[in-house]
Amino acid sequence: MAGDWSTMPLDLLGTISMKLETCEDFIYFSLVCRWWNRVASSIKNSWRATPTPWLLLAENNKNNPNCFRKIFNLKNKKCYELTLPETFETRCFGSAYGWVVMIDRRLNVKLFNPISKAHIPFPSLENNIPNLGGYDPEFHKREDYITWCMRCLVEKIVVLKASQSCSHEFVIVAFCAARCIAVARPRDQSWTLILADEGDYEMVDVVVMDDRVFVLYQDGRLVYWNAEEFFNLEFVKQIDYSPRQPHIFGEDLGYTFNKEYLVQSGSELIMVIRYKEEVVDDTGIDFDYDIVYETYRFEVFKLNPTNKLWEKIQELPGLTLLVGCNSSMLVSSGKFLQENSIYFTDDESGFWCIPKEFGGHDMGVFDIKNSEISRFYEGDDTRSIFCPPTLFSPQL
Template sequence: MLSKEKTIADVSSWANIFDDLLRRIASLTRSPRHHIRMTAVCRSWRASLTDQKINFPAVCLMLREGGNCGNYYFYSTLEEIFDELNLPELRGSRYWGSPFGWLVTHGFNCEIRLFNPFSRASFPLPKNHAFMEKLMLSINPEEPNSNCIVFAIYWDFLDRGRIGFAKPGDLAWRTLSYDGDDDDDGFKFLIDDAIYFKGNFYGCLNSGEIVLFEDLHGAHPKAVEFASRPPRFHGGCTCYLFALGENLCMTYRDPYDDDDDYEYKGYTIFKLDMDTKSWKRIYSLGDRSLFLGNCCTFTVAAADYPGCKPNCIYSTEESIHVEGIYIYDVEKNRDKDIGLEPFPISQRVEQILPSLSSPVWIIPYPL
């Protein structure tokens, strides 16, 4: 039987393992759970594995346990929890997911940060005292020479639908003006979503128009009208922007009134021709899966992410409960209105208590 002194000595020697050997071992695990556990062994291991790239091909729901508990669960589209993390850094914060493995958080103290729940890395952003409706990332902040910009859609005291942007390290948010007309009530333009697409930033208004964000690095950043609303557009619905190949697309949920029971059924999808600025309704996402809700709107190639269904929309819109997560099969609904199907939840997830934090989509280790 090993002595206590021998055990301590062994721990010390493991802490001093060569970096190259440790990284080689980590690369062979092919498991986010093992990778996270290895970084938690000691400071030297964490430092050695900070830049270790690990690909975990799964889109996950990040779920918070109810009450004051700081436990968070990451439930993949493969219908399994791949990890459970205690994240005290998120206590008292709202957060939005992304396809880059990062969250954008907004605390009760009005502090906004980029936070990676797996590496625990973070970047500060300027404070903002307004009510944040949505925070979105342009690109992965960890990319070489990253010029990541965070967009904020928020409500000020007197103005609705304002938008600002900032980069990590900035001292203040910059706001965007709009050259278009105010609505009939005299409010500022209402913007639902924004996306970084082919080197530019675009946004969609609640009225269906598309705007282009110009001069973001100049003295007078502004939003200018880029395309009119799609034909037969039904206003009053939240619009989402996403990329599909070389085209910019927009989708929104269709409301219908059946015997005074007002519900939402399905999605309408339009594709924008970037040259002619004309819209065309489409009935397929091809091999892509689209993710909407409390996150940056994004698509993935279903074949690259096991568990994802091609030509489907995954939605956590307006939901703070797991039961409110749905899948919309675009192909099945082409000729008939089937509606939204409940997201398949395992028994283990059903046992997670609901909280006031909405489930968010996140890709922990993007390809």
């Protein structure tokens, strides 16, 4: 075809760009020329990428004056270098909506889109979350206290898409070390705390399904709130939905390294249990300080809608789970992800200071059917004391 592609009609270019299947294709389209960038800018809010996840790798502070940070594309197995100074010295949690939640060294929180550089501020964690008090004032000024807050004050943050009846699009839920969850919306001045029920178990994950917000407890119990009330912070007492099932967890329930995750699959709920173990050196007594811990297996359960009990499953045909330092996600495997598998990143933040080169090593892909673990990223830029790699679905 002869002619100047840069002068193609806007409506034709818009039609072409809406058929692009991936985020990187859309980015390349927008970089062709100013004319094409104008088209991309005008339709990007209505265009959605095929949700093949990306991996935001650990920051590199050595000889990196431009603050480049690598992002690994799980689809084409390529790394991109983006200038992301905003993400340096922050703790990051990925999500399914293009956003990464960031906590900086002053405990400020915001949603940040690594592609578009858009950001949404949320309330600071300082003076809002229990366990910040009770320490000697001089200790608060120390560097290791700040790092401890970033690593251990919040164990996980999940991004939830609010219902259409709400005036805001996103709510974030922080799972805190103080046996509570903290909920915040854009423009809120503070976090709203919800304490765990009396007992030994913490709340560990959250999803929205239909008109309910479900929260998973560490013992496998499910509770819920009405979604509209939850997003408007009009909390009533949580409603029990599914009981604890001791035979699933057994004696491992309180084991430090085990983690539980909750994901939505259409109109069904899935629970994932991740089992980790200590790794010792050749003496068999002391830690192997290169690793310290590692994941060795997963179990996957689906909630029976009739009796509200968890039932173990071995097959997720055409689907892939993503767990770790991110909102737990279930995506279509397509042609690029390993089917019936779990991609996982290191989320054992309380122990990231122990290995010689910090955390980030406990990362891979678990084949549910064969119970085998392999690597999906071979690079060595994964280690960090407060922000190892996290998975997110890119969007403009």
